[in-house]
Amino acid sequence: MPQKLTVAVAQASTQCTLAATLAALERVTRHAAARGVHLILFPEAYLGGYPRTCDFGTAVGARGAHGRDQFLEYFHAAVDLGDTPTGAGDDWVNRRLPLPRGKEYRGDGTREALEKISRETGVFIVCGVIERAGGSLYCSAIYVDPRDGALGKRRKVMPTASERLIWAQGSPSTLKAVTTELNGVRLTIGAAICWENYMPMLRQSLYSQNVNLYLAPTADARDTWLPLMRTVAGEGRTFVLSANQCVRRRELPGWITANSQDKHNGDEYICRGGSCIVGPLGEVLSEPIWEVSTDDVTDANDPNDPAMAAALSITEIDVEDCERGRLDLDVAGSYSRNDSFKLTVDGLDLNPPPV
Template sequence: MAQTLRLAASQSHTLSTTSATLHALEKTTKHASSQSIDLILFPEAYLGGYPRTATFGAAVGARRPEGREQFLHYFKDAVDLGDTPEGAGKKWIDGTLEGGRKRGDGTREELERIARETGVFVVTGLVERCGGTLYCAVVYVCPRLGVLGKRRKVMPTGSERLIWGQGQPSSLRAITTTIKGVKLTLASAICWENYMPLLRQSLYSQNVNLYLAPTADARDTWLPLMRTIACEGRCVVLSANQCMTKSNLPAWITGEKHDDEPITNGHSSAPARLRRKSTITDEGHEIVLPERHDGSSTAITEKPHEDDYVSRGGSCIISPLGDVLAGPLWDDENGLLTTEVDFDDCLRGRLDLDVGGSYSRNDSFKLTVEGLDLSPPP
């Protein structure tokens, strides 16, 4: 029986409201379904947003009031999945916490509906609010069974440490599922977690054959890292990053007032805004072209200049031997990478390298992770 699946990495960028972004996720997933995609990955912090260029008014030993207003807006953009600060794990997945499946703001249920109606397995990055803390997270949503798992980033990078809490290492647990007769063991490492060798090994040790890497890193060094991980783990690697121009940064970051979005106390009072792009003609005239909430233009626009981007993307799909199957995709704000993958290639690659098994020399080298069972899941 063929062990092939069609995979996609969506290079979508966060829109001006979380509801608009969720609607865009649904539209992209429907489009993926029309192309017979079995599983799609969305970027890090796609729902809730990656707050590029925002300072949150912070310096060592000081925080400014305007920075607190930024955090207030960002906090309200985050989603509430009904989890607990310590991470309820299986109880949250099974919906057995107090309040049952009605906990949260309904985002979980919307994601489950989108996966169910499209038949596409959805993996998306998001910013999760819980108590008074934000977490960068990834959720796995099966079309048949709903949410199968969720994990929180264990090590926010740089200024992320100011706005995101540290997640639970126990949530690094891989999950198993079967799609069209193909058994998958999948797990995710978020952005610079992929630079943590022991974290990578914790995933390899669970016999992962689909390694998901939602990211915010658009540097040229990202692709060789993804190729190394695929070759090292003999696994398929899917990486998705947002591609975004300065004009698509939210007003609460830029401080710019838009004609259709009044700014009050540092954050928007409008539910959504109409983004605008402009171009200057040779005669010095400015042409302003509106865009709809789904990011598609109502008129033909010139491709942004490289300097206009705050993130150029770089999404990619890599084979278990480290070959680039699709991408990297640059300067495409709504790109969708797709490819067909034979998961038997993971086993073919383990003829000579299995860093989660014999090649790990686990009789001599030991790795333990607090609260995490490193044996392959059933």
């Protein structure tokens, strides 16, 4: 019996405020629900923003005052999900952390807003978030189930290059996969954020948990990204969804562009997108989307708006294709030579979670 469900990647762009971005996320999710989507992926840093081109006033051995002001703007734009700096894991998921005096929830309400959108639309939402906890920022991805709310949250364990100046390292324990059932299909879902996908042992930690839906929110718009996604899908015998933002220079926040001395074409794409969907034999199910965003819609109330249709890639998948692919390759099982090669991750159980 085929185990089919409909999945989508949204090539969306961070808006000028968190409220505007959440409103855009809701609009896209409702549109996806009307088209039968069960799960949707939004890009890396969608909530909070990816500060592309910003150097935060830094050079090796020096920091400028205007860069600290830029970081302050970015810090204030980030999302407070009510977690702790070390990451509270199941205590955060199950709301066992103490509440602030006089409040019914922790954080700034973003978690609750995402849960409401998911519940009302019936769509499982996975979204890239810049999360603040204490005095640090983390590049995260949150899993939101329409029935049970937030099931878990990833924090990027190794920010890439200059990202390490502004984002802290997340705990590897957050690589824990989550499970759910959508459209009668049991899913084990894991995520690797952007260049985490270039970390072989990190990928293996997800394969070991028997994920059949592997999510890769990213900021990488190079032509080399699709071959990596095909490798991951074929290697892990899993469906891979990757979502990226599509951004023109004029769409950058004013606190980034105000200190720029260069004159640029505002319509220049500084990130062209490339969101895609790949099947468990490495076959491309949805070709990369280039130079279009869900935010390019001309009529938000038109369900057939061509820009939305172009930037929201929707594919029906049969999850049993993952098991068909295990006939000849299971890199965490029959093909792994686990009598000779061992992987351990501090704080993470690599056994497949119960479904």
